[in-house]
Amino acid sequence: MSFINYSSREINCKIVYYGPGLCGKTTNLQFIYKRMNPEARGKMISLATESERTLFFDFLPLSLGEIRGFKTRFHLYTVPGQVFYDASRRLILRGVDGVVFCADSQLTRVDANEESMENLRVNLREQGYDPDKLPLVIQYNKRDLPNVASLAELHALLNRRNVPEFEAAATTGAGVFETLKSVIKLVLIDLKKGGR
Amino acid sequence: MSQGNFILREPEYEAFLSALRKLLADASAKVVFLVDKNGTLLASAGDIAGFDTTSMASLAAGNIAATGGLANLIGEKEFSILFHEGERDNMHISVVAERLILVVVFDRRSSVGLVRLRVRQATARLTEVMAAVQAAGEGEPGEIEELTEADIESLFK
Secondary structure, three states: OOEEEOOOOEEEEEEEEEOOOOOOHHHHHHHHHHHOOHHHEOOOEEEEOOOOOEEEEEEEEEEEEEEOOEEEEEEEEEOOOOHHHHHHHHHHHOOOOEEEEEEEOEHHHHHHHHHHHHHHHHHHHHOOOOOOOOOEEEEEEOOOOOOEOOHHHHHHHHOOOOOOEEEOEOOOOEOHHHHHHHHHHHHHHHHHOOOO | OOOOOEEEOHHHHHHHHHHHHHHHHHOOOOEEEEEEOOOOEEEEEEOOOOOOHHHHHHHHHHHHHHHHHHHHHOOOOOOOEEEEEOOOOEEEEEEEOOOEEEEEEEOOOOOHHHHHHHHHHHHHHHHHHHHHHHHHHOOOOOHHHHOOHHHHHHOOO
Protein backbone atom coordinates (compact mmCIF):
# COMPACT_ATOMS: atom_id res chain seq x y z
CA MET A 1 0.00 0.00 0.00
CA SER A 2 1.85 3.08 -1.23
CA PHE A 3 1.47 6.36 0.59
CA ILE A 4 0.96 9.38 -1.66
CA ASN A 5 1.08 12.81 -0.08
CA TYR A 6 -0.28 15.37 -2.55
CA SER A 7 0.45 18.14 -0.09
CA SER A 8 4.18 17.56 0.26
CA ARG A 9 4.20 15.86 -3.17
CA GLU A 10 5.77 12.62 -2.06
CA ILE A 11 5.31 9.01 -3.01
CA ASN A 12 6.40 6.44 -0.42
CA CYS A 13 6.65 2.76 -1.28
CA LYS A 14 7.69 -0.26 0.77
CA ILE A 15 9.91 -2.97 -0.68
CA VAL A 16 10.67 -6.14 1.26
CA TYR A 17 13.64 -8.45 0.69
CA TYR A 18 12.49 -11.98 1.45
CA GLY A 19 14.31 -15.31 1.35
CA PRO A 20 15.81 -18.14 3.41
CA GLY A 21 18.26 -17.56 6.27
CA LEU A 22 21.75 -16.41 5.24
CA CYS A 23 20.78 -15.88 1.57
CA GLY A 24 22.14 -12.32 1.59
CA LYS A 25 19.16 -10.02 2.16
CA THR A 26 21.00 -7.85 4.67
CA THR A 27 24.11 -7.91 2.44
CA ASN A 28 22.02 -6.47 -0.42
CA LEU A 29 20.91 -3.57 1.77
CA GLN A 30 24.42 -3.02 3.12
CA PHE A 31 25.78 -2.79 -0.42
CA ILE A 32 23.05 -0.35 -1.46
CA TYR A 33 23.77 1.72 1.65
CA LYS A 34 27.51 1.82 0.89
CA ARG A 35 27.11 2.77 -2.75
CA MET A 36 24.25 5.25 -2.64
CA ASN A 37 24.95 8.93 -2.53
CA PRO A 38 24.59 9.88 1.19
CA GLU A 39 22.05 12.55 0.20
CA ALA A 40 19.86 9.91 -1.37
CA ARG A 41 19.74 7.55 1.55
CA GLY A 42 18.90 7.69 5.23
CA LYS A 43 20.37 5.75 8.09
CA MET A 44 20.36 1.96 7.86
CA ILE A 45 18.84 0.30 10.88
CA SER A 46 19.52 -3.34 11.67
CA LEU A 47 17.63 -5.06 14.46
CA ALA A 48 19.98 -8.03 14.71
CA THR A 49 21.22 -10.55 17.27
CA GLU A 50 24.73 -10.33 18.71
CA SER A 51 25.86 -12.76 16.03
CA GLU A 52 24.52 -10.37 13.37
CA ARG A 53 21.57 -12.53 12.35
CA THR A 54 18.51 -10.42 11.58
CA LEU A 55 16.17 -10.56 14.56
CA PHE A 56 13.30 -8.38 13.37
CA PHE A 57 14.21 -6.36 10.29
CA ASP A 58 16.75 -4.15 8.54
CA PHE A 59 15.51 -0.83 7.25
CA LEU A 60 17.01 1.49 4.66
CA PRO A 61 15.16 4.55 3.33
CA LEU A 62 16.09 5.84 -0.16
CA SER A 63 15.09 9.00 -2.02
CA LEU A 64 15.45 8.55 -5.75
CA GLY A 65 14.59 11.96 -7.13
CA GLU A 66 11.41 13.32 -8.63
CA ILE A 67 8.94 12.19 -11.22
CA ARG A 68 6.31 14.67 -12.35
CA GLY A 69 7.11 16.83 -9.35
CA PHE A 70 6.69 14.01 -6.84
CA LYS A 71 9.62 13.06 -4.63
CA THR A 72 9.97 9.29 -4.66
CA ARG A 73 10.93 7.53 -1.46
CA PHE A 74 11.45 3.82 -1.12
CA HIS A 75 11.65 2.07 2.21
CA LEU A 76 13.65 -1.13 1.93
CA TYR A 77 13.10 -3.79 4.57
CA THR A 78 14.52 -7.27 5.05
CA VAL A 79 12.81 -10.03 6.98
CA PRO A 80 14.55 -12.47 9.32
CA GLY A 81 15.11 -15.56 7.18
CA GLN A 82 15.30 -18.20 9.87
CA VAL A 83 12.25 -20.46 9.83
CA PHE A 84 11.18 -19.82 13.44
CA TYR A 85 10.82 -16.05 12.92
CA ASP A 86 7.66 -16.45 10.87
CA ALA A 87 5.55 -14.15 13.06
CA SER A 88 8.02 -11.31 12.44
CA ARG A 89 8.03 -11.94 8.69
CA ARG A 90 4.26 -11.62 8.56
CA LEU A 91 4.38 -8.27 10.37
CA ILE A 92 7.00 -6.86 8.01
CA LEU A 93 4.98 -7.81 4.94
CA ARG A 94 2.13 -5.53 6.05
CA GLY A 95 1.64 -2.76 3.53
CA VAL A 96 4.31 -4.10 1.16
CA ASP A 97 4.34 -2.74 -2.41
CA GLY A 98 6.95 -5.03 -3.93
CA VAL A 99 9.08 -8.02 -2.97
CA VAL A 100 12.61 -9.05 -3.88
CA PHE A 101 12.93 -12.77 -3.34
CA CYS A 102 16.58 -13.41 -2.63
CA ALA A 103 17.48 -17.03 -3.33
CA ASP A 104 20.67 -18.75 -2.21
CA SER A 105 22.09 -20.43 -5.33
CA GLN A 106 24.05 -23.09 -3.45
CA LEU A 107 22.91 -26.66 -4.14
CA THR A 108 22.60 -27.33 -0.41
CA ARG A 109 20.03 -24.52 -0.09
CA VAL A 110 17.64 -25.57 -2.85
CA ASP A 111 15.05 -26.88 -0.38
CA ALA A 112 15.38 -23.81 1.86
CA ASN A 113 14.64 -21.55 -1.15
CA GLU A 114 11.53 -23.48 -2.09
CA GLU A 115 10.29 -23.52 1.49
CA SER A 116 10.85 -19.77 1.81
CA MET A 117 9.05 -19.03 -1.48
CA GLU A 118 6.08 -21.08 -0.32
CA ASN A 119 6.19 -19.29 3.03
CA LEU A 120 6.15 -15.94 1.20
CA ARG A 121 3.06 -16.93 -0.76
CA VAL A 122 1.26 -18.14 2.36
CA ASN A 123 2.13 -14.99 4.32
CA LEU A 124 1.12 -12.68 1.46
CA ARG A 125 -2.23 -14.42 1.19
CA GLU A 126 -2.68 -14.03 4.92
CA GLN A 127 -2.14 -10.27 4.58
CA GLY A 128 -4.81 -10.08 1.90
CA TYR A 129 -2.51 -9.96 -1.15
CA ASP A 130 -2.70 -12.06 -4.28
CA PRO A 131 0.78 -13.66 -4.43
CA ASP A 132 0.43 -14.01 -8.20
CA LYS A 133 -0.07 -10.26 -8.70
CA LEU A 134 2.14 -8.44 -6.22
CA PRO A 135 5.24 -6.90 -7.91
CA LEU A 136 8.02 -9.46 -7.47
CA VAL A 137 11.56 -9.95 -8.73
CA ILE A 138 13.84 -12.87 -7.99
CA GLN A 139 17.53 -12.60 -7.31
CA TYR A 140 19.72 -15.72 -7.53
CA ASN A 141 22.42 -14.71 -5.11
CA LYS A 142 25.86 -16.18 -4.36
CA ARG A 143 26.61 -16.94 -8.03
CA ASP A 144 30.29 -16.46 -7.20
CA LEU A 145 30.38 -19.54 -4.96
CA PRO A 146 31.24 -23.10 -6.09
CA ASN A 147 28.53 -25.80 -6.07
CA VAL A 148 25.67 -23.63 -7.20
CA ALA A 149 22.50 -24.87 -8.92
CA SER A 150 22.05 -23.98 -12.58
CA LEU A 151 19.90 -20.99 -13.48
CA ALA A 152 17.49 -23.24 -15.37
CA GLU A 153 17.04 -25.37 -12.28
CA LEU A 154 16.49 -22.37 -9.99
CA HIS A 155 14.09 -20.81 -12.50
CA ALA A 156 12.04 -24.02 -12.69
CA LEU A 157 11.84 -24.27 -8.90
CA LEU A 158 11.21 -20.66 -7.96
CA ASN A 159 10.03 -18.61 -10.88
CA ARG A 160 6.71 -20.08 -11.87
CA ARG A 161 5.29 -16.56 -12.39
CA ASN A 162 8.12 -15.80 -14.83
CA VAL A 163 8.96 -12.50 -13.14
CA PRO A 164 12.22 -10.59 -13.78
CA GLU A 165 15.19 -12.52 -12.40
CA PHE A 166 18.80 -11.58 -11.78
CA GLU A 167 22.07 -13.30 -10.98
CA ALA A 168 23.92 -11.68 -8.13
CA ALA A 169 26.84 -11.83 -5.76
CA ALA A 170 25.75 -9.37 -3.09
CA THR A 171 29.10 -9.35 -1.27
CA THR A 172 30.72 -7.80 -4.35
CA GLY A 173 27.57 -5.96 -5.39
CA ALA A 174 27.09 -7.75 -8.70
CA GLY A 175 23.39 -7.69 -9.63
CA VAL A 176 22.33 -5.76 -6.52
CA PHE A 177 21.32 -2.50 -8.22
CA GLU A 178 19.86 -4.29 -11.25
CA THR A 179 17.53 -6.13 -8.87
CA LEU A 180 16.60 -2.95 -7.00
CA LYS A 181 15.89 -0.98 -10.18
CA SER A 182 13.71 -3.75 -11.50
CA VAL A 183 11.53 -3.97 -8.40
CA ILE A 184 11.20 -0.17 -8.19
CA LYS A 185 9.99 -0.05 -11.80
CA LEU A 186 7.45 -2.78 -11.16
CA VAL A 187 6.19 -1.01 -8.03
CA LEU A 188 5.76 2.32 -9.85
CA ILE A 189 4.04 0.68 -12.81
CA ASP A 190 1.71 -1.02 -10.35
CA LEU A 191 1.07 2.28 -8.59
CA LYS A 192 0.26 3.93 -11.90
CA LYS A 193 -2.30 1.23 -12.56
CA GLY A 194 -3.99 2.39 -9.38
CA GLY A 195 -3.21 -0.40 -6.95
CA ARG A 196 -3.99 -4.07 -7.01
CA MET B 1 -5.20 -6.46 -2.08
CA SER B 2 -6.88 -5.70 1.20
CA GLN B 3 -6.47 -1.92 1.20
CA GLY B 4 -5.98 0.72 -1.50
CA ASN B 5 -3.17 3.24 -1.56
CA PHE B 6 -3.10 5.79 1.21
CA ILE B 7 -3.66 9.18 -0.44
CA LEU B 8 -3.26 12.31 1.63
CA ARG B 9 -4.37 15.63 0.14
CA GLU B 10 -3.72 19.20 1.24
CA PRO B 11 -6.81 19.90 3.43
CA GLU B 12 -6.46 16.70 5.44
CA TYR B 13 -2.69 17.11 5.72
CA GLU B 14 -3.20 20.61 7.12
CA ALA B 15 -5.87 19.28 9.48
CA PHE B 16 -3.45 16.61 10.77
CA LEU B 17 -0.75 19.25 11.22
CA SER B 18 -3.06 21.56 13.10
CA ALA B 19 -4.19 18.74 15.45
CA LEU B 20 -0.54 17.79 16.07
CA ARG B 21 0.45 21.41 16.82
CA LYS B 22 -2.40 21.71 19.31
CA LEU B 23 -1.39 18.46 20.98
CA LEU B 24 2.24 19.61 21.13
CA ALA B 25 1.24 22.76 22.99
CA ASP B 26 -1.47 21.21 25.20
CA ALA B 27 0.74 18.30 26.30
CA SER B 28 3.91 20.44 26.70
CA ALA B 29 5.63 17.86 24.50
CA LYS B 30 8.94 18.16 22.64
CA VAL B 31 7.80 16.58 19.39
CA VAL B 32 4.81 14.69 18.10
CA PHE B 33 4.64 12.46 15.03
CA LEU B 34 1.86 10.84 13.09
CA VAL B 35 2.92 7.65 11.33
CA ASP B 36 1.00 5.10 9.33
CA LYS B 37 1.12 1.49 10.50
CA ASN B 38 3.44 0.60 7.63
CA GLY B 39 6.12 2.90 9.01
CA THR B 40 5.74 6.04 6.88
CA LEU B 41 5.79 9.46 8.51
CA LEU B 42 2.64 11.46 7.69
CA ALA B 43 3.15 14.65 9.67
CA SER B 44 5.05 16.01 12.65
CA ALA B 45 5.13 19.04 14.95
CA GLY B 46 7.78 20.44 17.27
CA ASP B 47 11.51 20.78 16.99
CA ILE B 48 12.39 17.78 14.83
CA ALA B 49 15.89 19.03 13.98
CA GLY B 50 17.62 16.54 16.30
CA PHE B 51 15.46 13.57 15.31
CA ASP B 52 15.83 11.04 12.52
CA THR B 53 12.10 11.08 11.80
CA THR B 54 12.20 8.45 9.04
CA SER B 55 13.88 5.90 11.32
CA MET B 56 11.60 6.79 14.21
CA ALA B 57 8.53 6.25 12.06
CA SER B 58 9.74 2.85 10.91
CA LEU B 59 10.71 1.71 14.40
CA ALA B 60 7.48 3.00 15.99
CA ALA B 61 5.51 0.98 13.43
CA GLY B 62 7.72 -2.06 14.11
CA ASN B 63 7.15 -1.57 17.82
CA ILE B 64 3.35 -1.45 17.45
CA ALA B 65 3.43 -4.44 15.09
CA ALA B 66 5.55 -6.51 17.47
CA THR B 67 3.51 -5.71 20.57
CA GLY B 68 0.37 -6.34 18.49
CA GLY B 69 1.75 -9.81 17.78
CA LEU B 70 2.29 -10.32 21.51
CA ALA B 71 -1.25 -9.10 22.21
CA ASN B 72 -2.68 -11.67 19.81
CA LEU B 73 -0.83 -14.41 21.64
CA ILE B 74 -2.75 -13.64 24.83
CA GLY B 75 -6.06 -13.14 23.03
CA GLU B 76 -6.00 -9.33 22.83
CA LYS B 77 -6.58 -7.50 19.52
CA GLU B 78 -3.69 -5.12 20.12
CA PHE B 79 -2.07 -3.04 22.85
CA SER B 80 -3.24 0.38 21.79
CA ILE B 81 -0.93 2.38 24.07
CA LEU B 82 2.79 1.94 24.71
CA PHE B 83 4.88 4.01 27.05
CA HIS B 84 8.68 4.07 27.13
CA GLU B 85 10.41 5.84 29.98
CA GLY B 86 13.93 7.15 29.54
CA GLU B 87 16.34 9.00 31.83
CA ARG B 88 15.61 12.30 30.17
CA ASP B 89 12.96 11.84 27.50
CA ASN B 90 9.92 9.60 27.38
CA MET B 91 7.82 8.33 24.53
CA HIS B 92 4.08 7.72 24.41
CA ILE B 93 2.90 5.70 21.41
CA SER B 94 -0.75 5.06 20.64
CA VAL B 95 -2.87 3.67 17.82
CA VAL B 96 -5.33 6.08 16.19
CA ALA B 97 -8.25 5.07 13.96
CA GLU B 98 -6.76 1.57 13.61
CA ARG B 99 -4.41 2.68 10.83
CA LEU B 100 -2.27 5.42 12.36
CA ILE B 101 0.28 5.67 15.15
CA LEU B 102 0.66 8.80 17.24
CA VAL B 103 4.06 9.28 18.87
CA VAL B 104 4.63 11.91 21.57
CA VAL B 105 8.12 12.61 22.90
CA PHE B 106 8.20 14.57 26.16
CA ASP B 107 10.50 15.34 29.07
CA ARG B 108 10.08 16.40 32.71
CA ARG B 109 8.25 19.58 31.72
CA SER B 110 5.25 17.34 31.14
CA SER B 111 3.94 14.12 32.71
CA VAL B 112 2.58 10.84 31.50
CA GLY B 113 -0.83 11.69 32.96
CA LEU B 114 -1.07 14.96 31.06
CA VAL B 115 0.17 13.34 27.85
CA ARG B 116 -2.39 10.54 28.14
CA LEU B 117 -5.20 13.03 28.65
CA ARG B 118 -4.17 15.25 25.73
CA VAL B 119 -3.55 12.27 23.47
CA ARG B 120 -7.07 11.06 24.17
CA GLN B 121 -8.45 14.46 23.17
CA ALA B 122 -6.27 14.68 20.05
CA THR B 123 -7.21 11.15 19.02
CA ALA B 124 -10.83 12.17 18.60
CA ARG B 125 -9.83 14.96 16.18
CA LEU B 126 -7.29 12.80 14.31
CA THR B 127 -9.92 10.09 13.89
CA GLU B 128 -12.27 12.61 12.26
CA VAL B 129 -9.53 13.73 9.87
CA MET B 130 -8.71 10.12 9.04
CA ALA B 131 -12.35 9.54 8.13
CA ALA B 132 -12.10 12.53 5.75
CA VAL B 133 -8.89 11.07 4.25
CA GLN B 134 -10.68 7.83 3.55
CA ALA B 135 -13.67 9.61 2.03
CA ALA B 136 -11.46 11.85 -0.16
CA GLY B 137 -9.37 8.87 -1.29
CA GLU B 138 -12.36 7.44 -3.09
CA GLY B 139 -12.66 10.45 -5.41
CA GLU B 140 -11.32 11.01 -8.91
CA PRO B 141 -7.99 9.48 -9.97
CA GLY B 142 -5.02 11.75 -9.29
CA GLU B 143 -1.91 12.61 -11.24
CA ILE B 144 -0.21 9.38 -10.23
CA GLU B 145 -2.34 7.36 -12.60
CA GLU B 146 -1.05 9.53 -15.44
CA LEU B 147 2.61 8.57 -14.90
CA THR B 148 4.17 7.18 -18.03
CA GLU B 149 6.82 4.52 -18.31
CA ALA B 150 9.17 7.25 -19.58
CA ASP B 151 8.60 9.15 -16.31
CA ILE B 152 9.52 6.03 -14.37
CA GLU B 153 12.56 5.40 -16.56
CA SER B 154 13.75 8.97 -15.94
CA LEU B 155 14.46 8.08 -12.30
CA PHE B 156 17.31 5.87 -13.38
CA LYS B 157 19.10 8.17 -15.80
